[in-house]
Amino acid sequence: MPVALNETHDPTRKSFVESANAPGSDFPIQNLPFGIFRRAAGEPPRLGVAIGDQILDVAAAAASFEGPAAEAGRFSSVPYLNHLMSLGPQVWSALRLALSRGLSIEHGDARLREHLTPMAQAEMRLPVAIGDFTDFFASIFHATNAGRLFRPDNPLMPNYKYVPVAYHSRASSVRVSGKPFKRPRGQRKGPNDAAPSYGASRNLDFELELGIYIGAASELGEPIPIGRAAEHVFGFCLLNDWSARDIQAWEYQPLGPFLGKNFCTTVSPWVVTAEALAPFHTAAFARPDGDPAPLPHLDDAEDRAHGGLDITLEAYISTETMRQTGAAPQRLTQTSCALLYWTASQMIAHHSSNGCNLNIGDLLGSGTVSGPEKSSWGSLLELTTRGTVPLTLPGGEKRGFLEDGDEIVFRGYCEKPGAVRIGFGECRAAVLPAG
């Protein structure tokens, strides 16, 4: 387990912020995810921590902290989490401990109440100045499902069980939850078209992913040993790798996805720290009999035992008609990150295995998280067999791919006996017309 359990994980600790103690809360005192918020339009961005339905202004709170936690507070009135990341794991942990104590009933500092802002009033910002964004392909179920649709005779490439396959994606177009985006235009060519044409994508899709933020850098030319990889992780988010399947299908040979992906990626505003997730580490995905063992540089006993993450991910859809008629969002899928073929540490060890350096603020996506059953598939590509078997929504609407006005909402959470539920909040965005 990369981070040891400590008093911040104590399931009996409660916060004086009552809403944090509600059973279904995403943000109990055991979570304490970081984000960047503004209290109102025109105000400067601030480093915040989520507690119940409130946001604590960390810089203001840290005035009463001591030691390394105070250091983190001094620099927290900055527009991104990168500075906090740069202070290193000991400071992250000290700040978390100070916040856990300060917001608790037993040790709490009631003066912190003055520095709370209701989430309902705050504007959340993109939390991290993202350096490079790398997207993996770590679900063997997704790789097989997607491969079958693009290459029926050759669904899973021979490298898949050896290489944590990934591609570089686009950092500039990552947006925070809540920002709608325009349906992309691009080149599409149907199987019966003589030539491609340029126009609005007809096959717009979501991809349900886990995001991993790098909080500690590595040097060029210096691979990160798998046993040290977890030390480079600051935290996790929900990530929607919006995909235009028609653009992707026409463009992706031979150099991979490009315009089919880089028009927008949506991330959740709250970064759940690696430390908060410590109780929810689990065994890495058990490779089926006959699968090769990972090569030695990707194999580690500790990672095999605890490198998996038991995070439940869900995707919901809400169409314009559903919102007008007051229908609740419809769940499309429910899956778990524990089903990923490759662990976060394997992704990091692989990424740096050739000497590629990681920087503070780099973002890694897991790739679509799909499980073995249809109810756990993480994209419409899979759920509708590339649009050919549409889903039926409440009210009778059909969806092969996304239509204008559709909103996709991701939720993520960890639950297990003996631990307090930890949530990721939401990652949501709606599709605007191509315009």
Add this chain to the structure above:
Amino acid sequence: MPVALNETHDPTRKSFVESANAPGSDFPIQNLPFGIFRRAAGEPPRLGVAIGDQILDVAAAAASFEGPAAEAGRFSSVPYLNHLMSLGPQVWSALRLALSRGLSIEHGDARLREHLTPMAQAEMRLPVAIGDFTDFFASIFHATNAGRLFRPDNPLMPNYKYVPVAYHSRASSVRVSGKPFKRPRGQRKGPNDAAPSYGASRNLDFELELGIYIGAASELGEPIPIGRAAEHVFGFCLLNDWSARDIQAWEYQPLGPFLGKNFCTTVSPWVVTAEALAPFHTAAFARPDGDPAPLPHLDDAEDRAHGGLDITLEAYISTETMRQTGAAPQRLTQTSCALLYWTASQMIAHHSSNGCNLNIGDLLGSGTVSGPEKSSWGSLLELTTRGTVPLTLPGGEKRGFLEDGDEIVFRGYCEKPGAVRIGFGECRAAVLPAG
């Protein structure tokens, strides 16, 4: 032509820095490329402009400038060119004009001599804080040559003549000329190997490319019309997209190149501005009869007439033995950017055609610049038929791919009657053992 000719292009203008007036100089007064330098170790980085064998400290010089050029100077003591870029094309041009006059014999300000540093004494730095790095595949000769080696039955994909194919590459590992790098390790699998193994790459290669720096941003969701694309270009550099062919061949299906590329990319220290290159625009590559016309969003009469760039690129090799015996570097290839199938404006229009936003400091690579003849192929993959037909070097050494100690040097220049030769300087780096 994206930038009009003006007095800075006047071929009769000479500089009071004598070395700039020598016929073979890369840096005459008509060039004035920008870079970031340090006068000595421990000194702060400064914005510089190359003139002959000297570097002018722009911030110091700008104290005597007026108008927008003075504005550029006030902010030039910063570690990257991004701030200058952010001031916009009118300021770039005003600064260039002030530098051209200030360094000229006829209008010159001799006080500027005090702010010159010999290049031989200066340390050049990475000139730009790179946001996203995108690498294109714009040479049809390279695409065909490379395709034939990886896919003998299917060398050129059906999308090639419609799509300016590109992939996202890695910004964190871009280094400035002169920095050696370690041979990457990675997974390789020979055709007769039962399984891959992890070890030092055996097929290390260079790729001779032109780099394009974006100097003006675009908004998410707003495609850049091809007729406006050139306005987003600040300047150009030489770019070596080092490639490990064995790692690349094993990993690249289905999501494209990743660890085979991202261990290091080397760029030249001097950024030759779009304005300096105005005299060397030429017709876009003439598509052979039978090739489809570009789709309308990639087609522009002005771009067809002037969108090509007549920049000669050369690559040289110098092995450890050659250096020990005093042998001159051996030229491996000589090619021209005018042979690219896609222009810079087409690349930019395509990149943003789905709404992907470009940021100040983004870097685009052209992809390997190869011509139709073997003497103009821009990688060892092509020159040695994937290592199977080694080159013979002075002293009898053979090279299929690069060996430790090999240094690759790129040079680039523009020459034509009636214009003064403009050079790019060098882009050089040596291969260190995997260690």
